[in-house]
Amino acid sequence: MTLSTIKDIKKIFLLTMIFTTGCGNKPDLSRFDLVKGEQIYNNTCIACHLAGMSSAAPKIGNQRDWAERINKGMETLFNHSLNGFNDMPPRGGKPNLSDEEMKDAVAYMVSKSW
Numbered sequence: 585m586t587l588s589t590i591k592d593i594k595k596i597f598l599l600t601m602i603f604t605t606g607c608g609n610k611p612d613l614s615r616f617d618l619v620k621g622e623q624i625y626n627n628t629c630i631a632c633h634l635a636g637m638s639s640a641a642p643k644i645g646n647q648r649d650w651a652e653r654i655n656k657g658m659e660t661l662f663n664h665s666l667n668g669f670n671d672m673p674p675r676g677g678k679p680n681l682s683d684e685e686m687k688d689a690v691a692y693m694v695s696k697s698w
């Protein structure tokens with residue numbers, strides 16, 4: 585296989601990813617507890633993710649802030665919120681929040697931001 589074939593395969597793979605994830609398909613959030621997620625958001629995440637906050641965090645309700653992030657897939661968002669991502673602290677700085685609670689909070693923010 586030549587190098588350019590490998591590059592072509594990569595391109596096709598990337599394009600397929602963009603088409604399958606980027607067509608405005610909303611992720612299925614039915615397995616999450618959005619009520620609980622809202623409480624966790626209000627207790628913790630709001631400090632940085634509320635509209636008007638000066639942080640670099642994507643603001644809740646702002647589709648422009650979230651569209652690209654949602655396209656990365658929920659698993660990536662969960663991973664980044666659990667383990668941290670640039671200025672996003674692991675678990676929003678609350679190490680006692682469980683994985684489930686974090687996922688509910690992410691799902692809640694996403695559900696308000698598309």
Ligand code: HEC
Pocket residue numbers: 624625628629630631632633639640641642653656660661662664665669670671672673675676677681686689690
């Ligand atoms: C101290 C401020 C702060 C708090 C508190 C905080 N975040 Fe964030 N968060 C950020 C910043 C800043 C970013 C943007 C990071 C970047 O894209 O460089 C971010 C990004 C994210 C992202 C997007 C990650 C991605 O891959 O694009 C998710 C999801 C997220 N936060 C979830 C949460 C949840 C859930 C909570 C509450 C439990 C929370 N955050 C609390 C600052 C915060």
